[in-house]
Amino acid sequence: VLSGGTGSAKFLRGLCKAVPPEEVTVIVNVGDNTTMFGLYICPDVDTITYALSGILDEERGWGIRSDSFNFLSSLRTLGLSAWFNLGDKDLATHVYRTMKLKENVALSQITHDIAGRLGVRSRILPATDDFLETRVLTDQGEMHLQEFWVRWRGAPAVKGIVYLGADRAKPAAGVEDALASADTVILAPANPITSIGPILAVKRIRETLQKRGPRRVAVSPLIGRNAVSGPAGKIMSGLGLEVSPVTLAKLYCDIVDTLIIHTSDENLKSDIEKLGIRCVVANILMRDSNEEKRLANHAITA
Ligand code: FO1
Numbered sequence: 001v002l003s004g005g006t007g008s009a010k011f012l013r014g015l016c017k018a019v020p021p022e023e024v025t026v027i028v029n030v031g032d033n034t035t036m037f038g039l040y041i042c043p044d045v046d047t048i049t050y051a052l053s054g055i056l057d058e059e060r061g062w063g064i065r066s067d068s069f070n071f072l073s074s075l076r077t078l079g080l081s082a083w084f085n086l087g088d089k090d091l092a093t094h095v096y097r098t099m100k101l102k103e104n105v106a107l108s109q110i111t112h113d114i115a116g117r118l119g120v121r122s123r124i125l126p127a128t129d130d131f132l133e134t135r136v137l138t139d140q141g142e143m144h145l146q147e148f149w150v151r152w153r154g155a156p157a158v159k160g161i162v163y164l165g166a167d168r169a170k171p172a173a174g175v176e177d178a179l180a181s182a183d184t185v186i187l188a189p190a191n192p193i194t195s196i197g198p199i200l201a202v203k204r205i206r207e208t209l210q211k212r213g214p215r216r217v218a219v220s221p222l223i224g225r226n227a228v229s230g231p232a233g234k235i236m237s238g239l240g241l242e243v244s245p246v247t248l249a250k251l252y253c254d255i256v257d258t259l260i261i262h263t264s265d266e267n268l269k270s271d272i273e274k275l276g277i278r279c280v281v282a283n284i285l286m287r288d289s290n291e292e293k294r295l296a297n298h299a300i301t302a
Contacts (some may be wrong), residue, residue, distance in 0.1 A: 001186045002127075004029050004195025005044040006061035007221055007229055007286075008188035009051035011299075012122075015290030016052060018300060021121035025178040026052075027205075029190070030107070030126045031163060031198030032145045036084045037075065039094035040101055043146070044098065044109055044195065046093055046128055051117035061229070064089040083151045094243070108172040125178065127199040130169040134198050135162040136235075145194055151225075154231050156240025161193055166201035171208075179208045186299050187218035189284060191232040192251050209255040215300050216256045220245045220284060223262045228285070244268065249275045257268035258302050260284060260295075278302075 001012060003026050015024055029044045043062060045069045050056035067087030075082045086094065093114060106129045115124045136148040138156035148156060179185060190196050199281045200206045206287055209216065225243045227233040233243045241247050245261040249272040250260065258278040261268060262285070272279040280302045286292045 001026050001188050002190075002196055002199050003027065003044065003048055003188045004190030005032075005047040008044075008083060008190045008195070009047050009056060009061070010286045010292050011188045011219065011296060012048060013051055013289065014286065014294070014296035014297070016288070017293045018296040021052070024122040025090045025174075025182070026122060027127050027175055027178065028111075029122060029195045029198050030128060030132055031194060031201075033133070034084075034144055034146050036086065036094075036146075037080070037082075038098070039086075039091075039093055040098045041084075042097065042107070042111070043125065046090070046211055048124055048237070049093075049111070049115050049118060049120060051120055052120045052124070053115070055118070063087045069074055079282045083217060084146060103126065106172070108174065123174070123178070125174050126172050127150050127175065127205060128169040128202050128272050129172045131165040132169045132196050132198055133164040136160075137165050138160065142218040149231055158235050160241065161197070161235065163198050163201040166198065166208070167203070171202055171204050176204060179205070180211075180213065184215045184217060184300055185209065187216075187252065187256065189219040189221040189228065189286075189295075191221060191227070191230055191235070192248055193232065193235050193241075206255065215302075217257070217260065218248065218252050218256045219256045219295065219299055220248055220259060220261045220265075222248065223284065224264060246271045246275075249277050249279075253277055260298055 033042045047062050055064050057063045067089045071088050072082050097110050105142035107126050108129050134145045140156040236243045245265050253275045260280045260282050266281045269279045281299045
């Protein structure tokens with residue numbers, strides 16, 4: 001499963017109820033990784049790890065359930081503006097990861113070790129161990145995705161997106177093998193530009209997906225002209241892309257056989273199929289754990 005954060009986490013929780021978790025490999029976006037207060041943060045990797053270990057704060061969609069924020073308030077006392085919220089329990093993950101990176105341990109190994117300690121039975125792989133950062137070009141200047149989304153609450157007008165470092169990034173160990181040997185490759189319901197986009201920007205990952213072999217299924221993160229969550233709508237329109245499942249079909253037509261769209265978008269089915277992609281109509285909303293599992297079942301049987 002190619003994955004971003006929040007929406008992907010719900011889907012993956014359902015998938016791990018639909019199939020044995022040991023059979024699932026997750027390839028996670030690293031484009032929104034960032035350094036904050038000297039600590040290396042991997043928001044999507046952590047969201048997926050916490051979700052599959054059962055400790056994710058499901059209401060917020062990130063961080064650890066019932067966490068406290070004493071570290072952050074102490075930083076504020078010291079005069080830091082601290083606009084990125086790191087919970088006290090979450091902090092241990094970032095401290096551990098930063099220490100291990102300083103010892104030259106690869107991000108994929110660190111991710112594997114953290115997931116193992118937290119009891120995750122699926123394999124979680126960062127898309128790459130190399131530097132890759134999603135930068136947002138806006139009317140207020142160029143900034144990190146977290147600055148755009150968390151600090152400025154998505155307010156600046158989006159002019160473009162750059163995947164810094166993607167041209168030199170190699171897939172992390174295990175990524176290409178996992179893609180080539182899978183029965184089914186699923187693009188989780190995630191932002192096509194800032195979650196799936198950075199993964200596909202790693203050239204060897206896109207090339208591996210272009211080869212036919214596994215069934216390749218994408219689940220739409222959009223319903224009509226809106227994203228189910230997050231900044232996908234705002235970013236897609238800023239890039240001059242129509243916010244529509246048809247745009248997903250255009251972005252994915254070389255790497256996907258089937259696109260699952262929401263029932264209310266059924267009228268778009270023929271436009272999608274004209275692009276050479278099979279289109280399956282289903283309820284893609286995941287309002288509870290039954291709906292998460294039902295959508296996962298759709299994706300593995302589509
Ligand atoms: N999202 C927010 O909207 N505000 C935050 O303060 C915030 C902190 C945060 C800390 C750790 C982490 O793993 C994720 C965090 N997120 C926060 C979520 C994150 O910004 C985005 O949801 C993802 O990067 C988008 O995929």
